[in-house]
Amino acid sequence: MADSDTTGLLPARDWRGDADESTEDSVSVNMALAKNSRTLLASLLRPYKKRALLAMLIILVDNAANVAGPLFVAYALDRGVGSAQLGNWGPLVIAAGGYIGAGALGAVTTYFFLTVSGKLSQDVLFDLRRRVFRHAQGLSISFHERYTSGRVISRLTSDIESIQALLETALNDALTAVLSVATIAVILVYLDVPLALVVLAGFVPLVYLTRWAGRQQRRGYRKTRTAIARVVVHFVESMGSIRAVQAFRREGRNNSILAEEDGAYSDANASAFRGMAGFSGAIRLVGNITTVIVLVFGSWRIVNGHIEIGVLAAYLLYLRRFYGPLDELAQVFNAYQSAAAALEKLSGVLNEEPAVREPQHPVVPSTRAGHVMFDDVTFGYGQVPVLPRFTLDVPPGQVVALVGATGAGKSTLAKLLARFYDPKSGAVSLDGVDLTSIADTDLRERVVMVTQEAYLFGGSLADNIRLGRPDASDEEVRAAASAVGLDEFTATLPDGLDTDVRKRGGRLSAGQRQLVAFARVFLASPSVVILDEATSSLDVPSERAVQRALETVLRGRTALIIAHRLSTVSIADRVLVMDQGRIVEDGTPDELVEQGGRFADLHEGWRESLV
Missing domain, CATH: 1.20.1560.10 (ABC transporter type 1, transmembrane domain)
Structure with a gap:
């Protein structure tokens, strides 16, 4: 259990309040x-x-x-x-x-x-x-x-x-x-x-x-x-x-x-x-x-x-x-x-000041194409470097899958693109505009992230889908649910889309919760979608349903997919194999399989697991 606290502008150790008050430093801190x-x-x-x-x-x-x-x-x-x-x-x-x-x-x-x-x-x-x-x-x-x-x-x-x-x-x-x-x-x-x-x-x-x-x-x-x-x-x-x-x-x-x-x-x-x-x-x-x-x-x-x-x-x-x-x-x-x-x-x-600050003079990208660029980006958590001089160009509409061992830097890329963190140096841009210059509301309209665990709030199924766009009409919510294949499930519920999903979506299975997350994305209609291990916790039938929904959601959008299951990678236009914050292989899934290498080994292991 964590045992640290913080008091904002004061040194991190001073939150405890049990410092030796006889020292000059602790007296100044107490003051x-x-x-x-x-x-x-x-x-x-x-x-x-x-x-x-x-x-x-x-x-x-x-x-x-x-x-x-x-x-x-x-x-x-x-x-x-x-x-x-x-x-x-x-x-x-x-x-x-x-x-x-x-x-x-x-x-x-x-x-x-x-x-x-x-x-x-x-x-x-x-x-x-x-x-x-x-x-x-x-x-x-x-x-x-x-x-x-x-x-x-x-x-x-x-x-x-x-x-x-x-x-x-x-x-x-x-x-x-x-x-x-x-x-x-x-x-x-x-x-x-x-x-x-x-x-x-x-x-x-x-x-x-x-x-x-x-x-x-x-x-x-x-x-x-x-x-x-x-x-x-x-x-x-x-x-x-x-x-x-x-x-x-x-x-x-x-x-x-x-x-x-x-x-x-x-x-x-x-x-x-x-x-x-x-x-x-x-x-x-x-x-x-x-x-x-x-x-x-x-x-x-x-x-x-x-x-x-x-x-x-x-x-x-x-x-x-x-x-x-x-x-x-x-x-x-x-x-x-x-x-x-x-x-x-x-x-x-x-x-406490936000580590990621709103721009003083925000810039609105002129297009919603979804062109993503990592330009000579460096980043690390504390003193540990994760991305040393990383560069990547993702054209509009391209679906890119990131694979590699744990700690290779895949999730860090996703967090930087979602602007949960800012790079130490270099720039991450969307449609030619540095993310640090885009207002948070504009960025959230253009970039949406779906994580491994789709969180549902207590309330109706419709309200949870509407999280992607609060002003959406009931008809638009139904269309989003239908687009990702939720309509058959909602038909079995006592109140349809108005059914209470209960605490954390306890009324729904993991696969159904993930479909709700995709319905949110479909309704929000962003230009860039980030999927961070979005299918890793699903069984095979649920994964297939999610895969079908995924193809619908990603159609015409730029996407960054982080996955260990190569079934998810199969829909990607491009695969990047990462190791210690660097790209070691880059190509289409078929090209990388034919070339041999790390992705080919991963692909072969995945095929054997299906037998």
Whole structure:
């Protein structure tokens, strides 16, 4: 199972989040990761600035209502009780009414804030999911070959859920707590400066504790994002290959792997929770110690006539509200660290640039003849060369078969022609235009690739055929199905072309799925068709049906056929035998058989296999 990830513009090894933070390099990397996550969050919130400002305004009113309560209590004790003893109940009624009114206003503002912020968070998450999904679909094949589908799923599920937890609940708690602490701190100074100094002195150890807890949690949550991605990858791989798992009795081994990956996820969470637990416990300890000091020191100041008893009562009420939000901030801090680590991973995906880029000034080929040219092309995967100085001219309408041993470079040619990759040097052109200058939409209209496994999406048979041309009419879809010989099969289906093919086309055989793929090509009507081992997994009856369909589909079109079965090669106008990225034989099938050589040996072996 792959165990690599990526964070886009950052070095590939840094995605793990478990680098030694004592090194200068890892510190700079962590700073870059944090900057990326902040930039992503800011870009997500930017379209909703007005709604965010409205939420801030509501929370300011809500905070004012919440912190006003103890002031009314102090007023009642210092003014209301004394006035009531003298027969004047007005001040006490005012204090009671003010306290109730502040509570009612707080209830209303809380309702509106949660409504506004809830809608805001859902809109942000919706945009984020769409952005990641759209960007991932636009990335090159090279990205998806190294970044497994399970990791993409993890980015769109568990990472999004971490951000959702922050936006939906923690953000409300954080704003309320910060505003409460700031407002109460001002009120405490206003009520009595000496007592306020005692309270504020407790912040000194909290600053250091916050920095320690932040490092601990961020390190832990970076590991959790990586660990849960591995769990998802393993689950996706196991469920996607369930037939092989059960056929080879791999359930026990898979359980062991999951236990190991899940254990790493649990350990990473435990590490993050230890930071939260230490921070939360320290806040409560400092809060209790400060409360005791304020109670003793405040009582001494009352005895000596420096303050009134109502001020001390208000102080103690405010202290409860002062350290209570700080305790909530510990929980918010935990959610923030988890979301920040998730944002780092998501920003890593979004920072990925396609290896195959759209041209800035696209050129549309003047014809649709299908003239293909490989001009002095070199290509390799990493440092391993696959095509050293490769040149090939395929005239319009010619069907070319590529044969050779595994690793000879056949599939690489197909990927370059489909522009899944760009050559390191040289050029691949279509009808006289370099592929790098053709817009992707124009290229996909002209070049279509059919692979060994024809993938069918859940839905009707007609919708799967229409994949080749989404705007095709029902009559055109039926004509395409008939052209490749699917009409007899569709007649047996309960709803004909409207029949649901089920997940991955499970209702169809391998041969029928391949016929659907050819119907897509027929409907799309490209000028160039690439067949990569399109018949290698079929039985003989299915292969014959596909061969007949193939002749129909390729008629009048340029084609590149990669095949190990020489029955497919028989329809080719020209055969190229490849070895280590070079053409070692070139001619018609009959010419190469007569000349002797590698293709003749392959042909003889194929004939013997039919006996």
